[in-house]
Amino acid sequence: MIKITTKKPTRLMKLFSYLIYLTLCISLSAQTPSAQNSTPLNKGSVKSVGMSVERLARIDTMAESAIADSDVPGLVALVARNGKIVYHKAFGVADSGTGRELKEDDIFRIFSQTKAITATAVMMLWEEGLFKLDDPISKWIPEFKNPQVLDTYNYTAGTYTTIPGKQEITIRHLLTHSSGVGYGAIDPDERIRLIYKEAGIIEAVTQKHVLIADNIKKLAKLPLHFHPGEKYTYSMGLDVLGYFVEILSGMPLDEFFYSRIFKPLGMKDTYFYLPENKVDRLVLTHGPKDGKWVPYLGDGTIDPDYAFKGAKSLFSGGGGLLSTAIDYANFLQMYLNGGVLNGKRLLSRTTIETMMASRVEMYSGSGYGLAFSVLDEKGVSVGGQGSEGTFSWGGAANTQYFADPNEQVIGVILKQTFGQRTDDTRWQFRQLVFQAIDD
Amino acid sequence: MKYSILQLVFILSLILGIQAQTPSAQKSPALLAGSPKSVGLSKERLARIDAMAESAIEDNDVPGVVALVARNGKIVYHKAFGLADNSSGREMKKDDIFRIASQSKAITSTGVMMLWEEGLFKLDDPVSKWIPEFKNPQVLNTYNYTSGTYTTIQADREITIRHLLTHSSGLGYGLIDGDERMKLIYNKTGITDLFTTDPVTIGDSVKKLAKLPLHFHPGDEYRYSEGLDVLGYFIEVVSGIPFDQFLNTRLFDPLGMDDTFFYVPDDKADRLVTVQKQVDGNWVKYTGVEGYYDADYPIKGAKTFFSGGAGLSSTVSDYATFLQMYLNGGELKGIRFLSRTTIKTIMSPQVALNSETEDYGLVFGLVNEKGVAFGGPGSTGTFKWGGYFNSQYFADPNEQIIGVIMKQTRYQTTDDTSWQFGQLVFQAIDD
Numbered sequence: 001m002i003k004i005t006t007k008k009p010t011r012l013m014k015l016f017s018y019l020i021y022l023t024l025c026i027s028l029s030a031q032t033p034s035a036q037n038s039t040p041l042n043k044g045s046v047k048s049v050g051m052s053v054e055r056l057a058r059i060d061t062m063a064e065s066a067i068a069d070s071d072v073p074g075l076v077a078l079v080a081r082n083g084k085i086v087y088h089k090a091f092g093v094a095d096s097g098t099g100r101e102l103k104e105d106d107i108f109r110i111f112s113q114t115k116a117i118t119a120t121a122v123m124m125l126w127e128e129g130l131f132k133l134d135d136p137i138s139k140w141i142p143e144f145k146n147p148q149v150l151d152t153y154n155y156t157a158g159t160y161t162t163i164p165g166k167q168e169i170t171i172r173h174l175l176t177h178s179s180g181v182g183y184g185a186i187d188p189d190e191r192i193r194l195i196y197k198e199a200g201i202i203e204a205v206t207q208k209h210v211l212i213a214d215n216i217k218k219l220a221k222l223p224l225h226f227h228p229g230e231k232y233t234y235s236m237g238l239d240v241l242g243y244f245v246e247i248l249s250g251m252p253l254d255e256f257f258y259s260r261i262f263k264p265l266g267m268k269d270t271y272f273y274l275p276e277n278k279v280d281r282l283v284l285t286h287g288p289k290d291g292k293w294v295p296y297l298g299d300g301t302i303d304p305d306y307a308f309k310g311a312k313s314l315f316s317g318g319g320g321l322l323s324t325a326i327d328y329a330n331f332l333q334m335y336l337n338g339g340v341l342n343g344k345r346l347l348s349r350t351t352i353e354t355m356m357a358s359r360v361e362m363y364s365g366s367g368y369g370l371a372f373s374v375l376d377e378k379g380v381s382v383g384g385q386g387s388e389g390t391f392s393w394g395g396a397a398n399t400q401y402f403a404d405p406n407e408q409v410i411g412v413i414l415k416q417t418f419g420q421r422t423d424d425t426r427w428q429f430r431q432l433v434f435q436a437i438d439d
Numbered sequence: 440m441k442y443s444i445l446q447l448v449f450i451l452s453l454i455l456g457i458q459a460q461t462p463s464a465q466k467s468p469a470l471l472a473g474s475p476k477s478v479g480l481s482k483e484r485l486a487r488i489d490a491m492a493e494s495a496i497e498d499n500d501v502p503g504v505v506a507l508v509a510r511n512g513k514i515v516y517h518k519a520f521g522l523a524d525n526s527s528g529r530e531m532k533k534d535d536i537f538r539i540a541s542q543s544k545a546i547t548s549t550g551v552m553m554l555w556e557e558g559l560f561k562l563d564d565p566v567s568k569w570i571p572e573f574k575n576p577q578v579l580n581t582y583n584y585t586s587g588t589y590t591t592i593q594a595d596r597e598i599t600i601r602h603l604l605t606h607s608s609g610l611g612y613g614l615i616d617g618d619e620r621m622k623l624i625y626n627k628t629g630i631t632d633l634f635t636t637d638p639v640t641i642g643d644s645v646k647k648l649a650k651l652p653l654h655f656h657p658g659d660e661y662r663y664s665e666g667l668d669v670l671g672y673f674i675e676v677v678s679g680i681p682f683d684q685f686l687n688t689r690l691f692d693p694l695g696m697d698d699t700f701f702y703v704p705d706d707k708a709d710r711l712v713t714v715q716k717q718v719d720g721n722w723v724k725y726t727g728v729e730g731y732y733d734a735d736y737p738i739k740g741a742k743t744f745f746s747g748g749a750g751l752s753s754t755v756s757d758y759a760t761f762l763q764m765y766l767n768g769g770e771l772k773g774i775r776f777l778s779r780t781t782i783k784t785i786m787s788p789q790v791a792l793n794s795e796t797e798d799y800g801l802v803f804g805l806v807n808e809k810g811v812a813f814g815g816p817g818s819t820g821t822f823k824w825g826g827y828f829n830s831q832y833f834a835d836p837n838e839q840i841i842g843v844i845m846k847q848t849r850y851q852t853t854d855d856t857s858w859q860f861g862q863l864v865f866q867a868i869d870d
Binding site: 047050052054055058061062377380381382383384386387407424427428429431432434435436437438439 | 461462463464465555556557558561562563770775777778779780781783784787788789801
């Protein structure tokens with residue numbers, strides 16, 4: 001193009017260079033076009049994808065009996081295979097107070113299902129060559145320099161001592177929950193819970209005016225559970241990476257998600273904060289009281305109205321998103337397609353291979369990869385969870401998903417409850433989806 | 440519009456099919472006769488099975504035998520040799536009925552997995568959720584042989600469905616338990632270990648069994664057990680129907696296993712092979728174990744006990760049909776019994792057997808890689824088991840081969856056919 005500018009450009013040359021410029025702009029700043037042209041998820045017949053109508057109907061029975069038994073007030077379930085939605089139904093109520101019936105396209109707080117989307121964003125930037133997975137995060141967020149590991153804690157004074165971390169926290173540590181970073185109010189270690197509270201860390205959602213930059217810079221100064229890389233402990237690592245995405249891309253996380261992931265994938269109902277015209281589709285969070293479902297008003301940590309009320313300023317990469325079953329299924333379908341959907345390539349197949357292979361030990365049967373929990377051979381022998389390589393996760397308000405690359409099967413089940421321990425649909429749904437395979 | 444009885448039966452079975460086994464888009468035919476050559480087997484090599492059977496009978500290793508070989512869904516070998524009853528001289532026939540004893544276990548386990556597919560339980564759920572008598576399991580600590588009393592220690596964990604399927608619950612096996620103390624405890628409590636002609640039900644026996652001490656903490660090791668008897672009762676509790684009816688409606692009828700029963704109906708009683716033993720070089724009727732069971736149990740007595748671990752009688756072709764359903768990935772004749780994905784889990788090693796060459800999955804023993812090096816039978820993943828009255832079977836998903844050999848003897852230690860048959864079937868592969 002420099003050569004072109006030295007001569008007087010012809011009109012054709014001008015147009016040509018403009019086109020190149022346009023292509024470069026789009027491709028450098030966004031997802032790229034792909035020769036693969038998988039369509040977004042659309043409806044198909046159960047039989048055409050090798051599943052059994054009669055066996056899928058067992059999901060109806062499951063849902064109806066779970067509602068009859070007061071295990072859940074309502075649920076939306078979606079099953080897709082080979083890029084076709086073969087089951088997408090709503091059962092029960094979205095609001096036990098008004099009795100509003102749950103609808104298939106209702107919007108749920110997906111909490112930790114946000115993590116896979118943030119991890120995807122990180123890997124999209126990684127594909128641009130902007131960093132290595134084993135780079136220290138302090139290169140972009142200097143507050144993470146000289147990490148400290150918690151040593152002793154004084155419950156009376158709320159003070160603590162630390163020892164220097166043996167190594168710095170890397171991007172890979174943050175993706176795989178092996179950084180040593182804690183999880184505030186939901187952390188298993190009471191000392192970490194108290195330290196986070198004292199520091200004023202927001203775990204995921206709030207109506208207050210907080211920016212992730214503020215939250216993460218404070219978090220960066222807090223002591224770690226263990227030396228970075230030592231083991232898996234569920235953490236706010238993806239919140240840190242949400243801020244990291246903002247720094248690398250130069251745009252707020254909500255804008256990055258929208259322009260680079262939601263829009264190209266057609267995820268038209270996925271947001272950090274709902275636009276007003278969609279608020280009536282938001283499902284109410286419920287909690288159990290005397291064997292009945294009542295509106296859950298929050299426990300001080302989570303105020304469920306954050307979704308449409310308040311400052312709407314915090315973009316939690318670990319737990320901030322709202323979405324629908326079909327939006328999330330489209331996101332998963334992009335992975336099953338090897339990184340492409342609707343002619344848009346978000347990730348290369350080779351990157352996805354790395355994301356599934358780089359795992360830390362989590363518990364028997366599964367390891368945690370760069371975006372998801374991934375089932376191993378042992379997990380297959382446990383039964384009802386899919387074939388080797390099936391990836392899955394869920395969210396705090398009782399939502400679950402899984403996708404099996406081998407069987408090309410997706411399952412998403414969304415409920416919206418807190419404090420319920422007897423909800424069998426959590427495991428039943430997955431078991432029922434795989435037994436419905438009839439080829 | 441008039442329907443014929445057959446059409447009505449068909450419609451009825453479709454209606455039942457929705458809540459039981461389900462229709463499938465796959466349409467594998469029932470087992471039919473075919474030529475060895477058409478399925479890549481050598482006729483000459485299969486004939487070595489004839490020689491094996493004839494010489495085993497001549498050597499008094501067995502009084503008679505029925506053997507079946509199938510490949511790619513075709514029966515290519517199905518023959519009877521010798522006598523079904525030496526005192527009357529009745530010749531063995533291909534469709535004769537045998538007490539298959541522990542071959543019942545795979546059928547019971549299949550029933551369990553069908554209910555699992557309905558999402559009714561997790562494999563790692565404690566069985567006490569359905570049979571509360573199993574709460575607070577105890578492990579045997581000391582035993583006093585004089586008084587028959589014992590002490591126990593609290594078990595580390597509860598018994599799960601998976602433990603029961605894989606013989607890792609710590610439950611014993613009474614009459615055939617290797618531990619004398621267990622044998623005595625089970626006998627004293629009046630547990631029905633195998634078969635009976637008395638008017639007992641599995642519910643009665645299992646609830647008593649649930650209170651007895653275990654060999655070890657659930658999940659700690661593999662030890663052959665009455666776990667499948669417990670699961671037969673579990674099926675009754677979960678499905679709400681008697682176990683014999685469950686197997687009839689969910690497995691035997693749809694699979695066309697018309698000669699498989701807990702108790703052989705009168706009009707088929709003459710096809711039941713006599714259990715025999717060697718006395719001074721002659722085959723004589725084996726009557727059972729005094730104080731435990733009468734070997735005529737399939738055709739005699741109260742007929743109320745449905746043992747999921749040992750109670751069934753069957754034929755080689757019925758059992759081969761059952762195995763073919765597994766080789767088809769869970770389907771036969773357009774009916775889906777299990778999903779291919781469930782079979783994958785069933786065929787995943789769950790516990791190590793007391794053998795380096797085999798593991799135990801959820802339903803069968805499984806030949807592992809080392810087993811192949813050892814000489815089989817079959818390729819990795821071949822599943823197999825056998826029964827107390829000297830019957831054996833195997834099926835190789837890789838080679839799509841089934842072998843079933845049934846005899847009906849006790850106390851016979853020199854019967855080489857139990858290993859020869861497998862060896863001869865696989866050497867007959869000629870493709």
